[in-house]
Amino acid sequence: MKYMDEFRDPATAKKLVEEIKRLAPIARGQRDMPLQIMEFCGGHTHTLFKYGIESMLPADIEMVHGPGCPVCVLPMARVDDCVVIAEQPGVIFTTFGDAMRVPGTCKSLLQAKADGCDVRMVYSPMDALAIARKNPDRDVVFFALGFETTMPSTALTLLQAHREGLKNFSLFCNHITTPATMRAILTDPDLRLDGFLAPGHVSMVIGAHPYDFVTRDYRKPLVITGFEPLDILQALWMLVKQFAEGRCEVENQYARIVPEAGNVEGLKAIAEVYETREHSEFRGLGNIGDAGIQIRETYAAYDAERKFKLQAAASTHDPEHLKCADVLRGVMKPWECPAFAKTCNPQNPLGALMVSPEGSCAAYYAYGKLAKRKENT
Amino acid sequence: MKYMDEFRDPATAKKLVEEIKRLAPIARGQRDMPLQIMEFCGGHTHTLFKYGIESMLPADIEMVHGPGCPVCVLPMARVDDCVVIAEQPGVIFTTFGDAMRVPGTCKSLLQAKADGCDVRMVYSPMDALAIARKNPDRDVVFFALGFETTMPSTALTLLQAHREGLKNFSLFCNHITTPATMRAILTDPDLRLDGFLAPGHVSMVIGAHPYDFVTRDYRKPLVITGFEPLDILQALWMLVKQFAEGRCEVENQYARIVPEAGNVEGLKAIAEVYETREHSEFRGLGNIGDAGIQIRETYAAYDAERKFKLQAAASTHDPEHLKCADVLRGVMKPWECPAFAKTCNPQNPLGALMVSPEGSCAAYYAYGKLAKRKENT
Amino acid sequence: MNLAGTITLAHGSGGRAMHQLVDNLIRQTFTNPLLEEGEDQARIPLAELVAQGDRLAFTTDSYVVTPLEFPGGNIGTLAINGTVNDLAVGGAKPLYLSCGFIIEEGLPLETFARILQSMRLAADEAGVQIVTGDTKVVQRGGADKLFINTAGVGVIPAGFNPSAGGAQVGDVVIVNGWLGDHGAAILNARGDLALEADIESDCAPLNALVEAMFAVCPDIHCLRDATRGGLATVLNEFAERSNVDMVLKEEFLPIRTPVRGMCEILGLDPLYLANEGKLVAVVPITAAQAVLAAMQRIPEGYHACIIGAVMEGDGHVILQTAFGGERIVDMLPGEQLPRIC
Amino acid sequence: MNLAGTITLAHGSGGRAMHQLVDNLIRQTFTNPLLEEGEDQARIPLAELVAQGDRLAFTTDSYVVTPLEFPGGNIGTLAINGTVNDLAVGGAKPLYLSCGFIIEEGLPLETFARILQSMRLAADEAGVQIVTGDTKVVQRGGADKLFINTAGVGVIPAGFNPSAGGAQVGDVVIVNGWLGDHGAAILNARGDLALEADIESDCAPLNALVEAMFAVCPDIHCLRDATRGGLATVLNEFAERSNVDMVLKEEFLPIRTPVRGMCEILGLDPLYLANEGKLVAVVPITAAQAVLAAMQRIPEGYHACIIGAVMEGDGHVILQTAFGGERIVDMLPGEQLPRIC
């Protein structure tokens, strides 16, 4: 497949890895620990594991898996809210497949569905809108979830519903913004990070400039990166080069997709429909000012939170023994969580990080088997 | 079972038959045809066939099966109306099982159910009311059908709904009254009848006096009769005795159930809720003034006809080759209908008379097999 | 296995959840060496079969009853006994069953486990083993809680050959007891007619009974279990296939009072009510007493009795009423509906 | 039989309507002498079975696919081929099938007839006969249009004994062609993801292929059809049961472009997609080329290829990526869900 297979070429990968290996010691310099590079985005984590990239990297580089997975940072209370909405008579609750398995305090959406709620998976918010058109006597709610990549699609869908005057469609808005989340990570006193791979698809919407504060205020180099394995290797190479050459810049590895200024129409739609929340609690990130997103008053009629009069989600903390928050912030490795691979496993996930294929716990769970096998053989 | 088994005793039956046989020639007198006795009620027809009573009777007596079967006299257009109501979104259409198989112009309620309508069988109109209570967001309609026996139960149910202020319950009223129907039969110039067995359960509601016109105006003796086989034999005996003794009276064989004055509470409920229709078309009976029943204006809110704005049923006549009307009026025998046992049979009934176990066509269809077998052996 | 919670689509996905359900609950409940093999098919030595007869009997039924559990049994006991009985009435010794579950997501695991347990008990009672199976889970609203299919294999001893077409004039018709209990119990258990009656399903395995019957009369002419459609339907099949008349005496028909009561209330005929532990046999009159005596020694045959005889005719079932009349008992066009008129 | 109209509850009542449906449509479509007997069970001479092998294979599956008809097949072809394949992968020659229908009232008779017809064709193609069956009809909303259960019996020739636990280090892993076609075709045909792709189900009988394989290598170690859960699930079973690792080479895995495309769009892994005409064999390396050559002579094996090897280990499936890395291909906890994040 064009524009995918070319970026999965093993020969080129080999060369890139050689280059990284050559530059990494120079880049690392006098640090006593390896260079800590955070791939912010769960999509990158997925690529790392899917292609076994970490095993190719020199010991001078250590990848830190970031919180860029919208279901991973979703507090349990939000899943509970979804279930509450889905349980209303007449509601069709629509969602991306990702959110179906995420555990709430007592059940996931998948379980709510098994218990009789009409929960439907869709590929696009527009498909949820089509369901609303086809079921005028039902209340169709779409679980709007995701970083800036997804925000234009939900905003445009809401605007379309508004144009058509649909009264039975609303969004349960749980979007979250990337730069604010990054800032929260950077201000965390526990964290030690040397640089970032920035999410390519968020960036195609917001452009490159929103990351300027990372290099300017926190002196961490950052490369906007695509999702094919060569994209990641090239971005890592660009990053080690920055270290080696003493630069600290926002660079764009993913220029074929990410325009400097982002996407004008997408940003317009976001600005029209959404505004930041004053308080918003995310798992592992606590209350991040400016990161949470809500629907503007103008479009209150399409806001499931208002329509179903949800209580402002009480700040529910995870039980003490579940360390999802620490893993998300990158201050703990999955296997350091006492639940890891014991009470928490992919068949029976206690935290979202064990659910999603992008969740680091799920990834390490599978990876751990491989590592163990390698030890044995 | 008490009050049933005693009235099924074969030894007593034998004696009664002897008595009837003894009296029948005297009763018949100079008539060139056998005595034609109409059992008005389908329930009696059922008993006749179930116990093989006709085969016990002397040739002097011929039973004529009357129209006293509410589904048999139901015009196809009324079944179509049922289907129209059942097809409304949100409707739960409730009915006695009897009406489920009756063919409409294009489908029966059973087929409407198979096609996705929510049609439910109930044992009592009160059970339909319970469904309405349990489903406040659905519109529950009960198909009120039957002669005076059933009218108090539907009227009392409506009054109960009214007391509870239920907004989602209504009756589709297709009741019909017995005396008016009998009068229509008696005025038919084609018909030759000598006497009547009158329906015991209608009579327990209306009492004995509404039949006075039959003896007074038409000089036809009449015996109110129960539904066990001995009841029927005794009533026939009473009837032949009237002929033999030259009497013409309304007699009550079923005194254990039928009070002279009928049922006061039942008649009160009927009078409160129902009134006669000006025009009402019944199959085989044409437009009988006073026989059709509708819900009074006071209870319009519980009238499905008004609620679903049904057109006054167009006077739909059966196709020419279906002789249900003639069979119902007693001027044609089932086997004289050209459809009988050919295109019209119990698996694929074209007329209601082939549907119900009380329908004379269905009964003769089964009986015919027996008769044929007797000829052969 | 932890039985809290419900069946979800994951249990039918083919993945880990399904393997756990199958291995830790289903296989563990039904456990036997053939099933333990865990292959896509059970493998049964043919030598073992040949030792027991000369023909393999093979049958299947799906079970879709509502409610799943009712007085006298549940969908699981039906699924075992029904297929055991369809083998037995062919003269076969029932041996091995397959079992296919179709589960609606949301079924409590605990309910499922309870039904599995009673299947195991029913299988043990009938002396059969469940040796292969399948589990599917469908969306909410895609099925009515639980459907079970069982197929069964057994071996028919040489010389046994009951057949719906085998009735001969002069034969007698025997049933093994009360008619209509299952149908009435289900109507009652469903609750939508708001009746209360002390009626239990007659669900039972008939293979021991059939074995006893063949032991005294290898020449049973017709043999069927009277399930859907009741006694009337089976006898119509016999009559039509044998081209004879089956003449029943009403006063010989064993029907319990509450079953009669329910029929009178609802305008139903008990001859068409379903049974799940009743068989109808047509046997030569010379063997009738021996067969009856053999039956009456087995619990499932305690109430066995003669209900009629085979007469010359062209394929009808005739009921001689206690009242002295006669009527045809035809096959019904469709389901019996409760009526009020 | 007149095919206007729909299935109603009467067709499952046990009465005349059901007998007509069974006799005039189902039995007529499947017609064969054993079925014509019309008894409650088929009766198969054991002598005929013993002549073909030493073990009876017995299996069952229920089929619940939505939509009922899809490019490349329908629920009926699945029901025949699926059970034929479950017999074949045990080394058996598939012979006789049972067939249980559970029908939601309202199914067009014409749809049902069309599905029956394709079952007949599939049975003929696979050389099996449907010899016993059952039909149930449930209320609207009580099932999703039509479910079919088939059980099957066949005979395993002496010496054939493939088993999930039989893989040995050094063996090679073979599949007979493109992976994931069925799963992708169904996702596509369902239409709720509004995708359009030219993908057909691979639904096919594998018994001829399996016969050809055993002919050149009676010692096939493991053999399974890769249905629900896909290739990954079967290999995990092999690995766990044999306590070895299955190591796959990503670039050897045959996956069609549109299947890949659909997987990329929806975030799915084709290794977990269902197949309905694919088998996975583990064979001694010495026999690999002969098996492959034999397979490639049969249409269902034209695209057969080696995809990996068995290595020492403790029960894992490992994928060597084309990119040069390695990853574990675990059994999934539940169903794969399309994802967007």
Next chain:
Amino acid sequence: MCLGIPGQITELVDLEFLVAKVDIGGVKRDVIITCVVDDEHPAESCVGDWVLVHAGFAMSRLDEEEAARTLALLAELGDMQAEIDLMRQVETST
């Protein structure tokens, strides 16, 4: 038409809504007794009474004396018949 079955009231279920339990051959069902209750027969007195049940309503009281009278009459008829038979026999034999 109008299937109606005799049953015996065994229990009062709801005095306000006039619901009573009726036993019909061992099968029980709640029925509305409005039509069989009057000043002469208050609801409280109904247990043990026989009624004719139709569509979930007790539609009439079963008059047990009338029932006995009918049965007696039929029995008498039997005796009468027996007499006639006897007479005939006597006639024939003479």
Next chain:
Amino acid sequence: MCLGIPGQITELVDLEFLVAKVDIGGVKRDVIITCVVDDEHPAESCVGDWVLVHAGFAMSRLDEEEAARTLALLAELGDMQAEIDLMRQVETST
């Protein structure tokens, strides 16, 4: 996060609502192209264009030149690498 796939627009489906058909490895889907249409790229001109598809929306144009440039750079790196390897070999062999 944010699964996005390159696809090529093959057809305009609805100019008013800006719906176009996209081909992704032979799989087609209607997507909303609002975000990739502007004065420079009117909807009418989009057929043949490559876009990045996410959740049923074309979210960005794929800049084919940039893609070529990146691939060229990587290839060059390969050559460079080959050069380095060669140099090392030469060094070792000498």
